[in-house]
Amino acid sequence: MFKRLRKEKTEIMVDEEKGHLFLGDNEKDIKLLMLRPVDILEFCEFAGANADDIIIWSAKSGVGKELMKKYFHDKDWSNVELSVKKEVFLGVLEALMLMGYGYVTATFKKDHIFVSMYNPIAEEEQDNIMAKNLCLINQGIISGILEELGFDTEGQEVECVLLDDQRCRFRFDLFGTQIPDELVDEEKSPEAITDFLESL
Known part of the structure; x- marks a missing residue:
């Protein structure tokens, strides 16, 4: 189990004078924008057909990496232990949950990382x-977070709610990094995940 972020860092705050929403305090300048899934899809249409790489790159650079820079200004992760990077990654995924990305979990394996999203916003736009494109955006965001932490990865979606899977699951293969045995996770059983989701 990962350490939870402090409550004051993850609450959504309202600056009524400016009419802005912030994640945490406004000094971090993590402004939030309320969008319906269909709004995001319409924006993605500007990229045109067969523009998967553009959408992933945009989410990676414009959301994932920027979020990390706001949370950890000028942080150099090159000499940070893998155990700490793992805790930070899990904490940032928790922040994504609080921002409405669904229930997000990560499983660290020897040479790859699985990230699973249950009840993702893509479910609302099945038709x-x-x-x-919503899945591509999520893949890009996670890729950007991992890159900021110093992980060289290549990601792909291996399960998708749009294909009637229980979750959207992304696999990020690691290059130049091997997760030590003590940080490798066991798979969570589907029953355990289902029980947790039903308890929410």
């Missing part, structure tokens, strides 16, 4: 042929 929209552009809904796959």
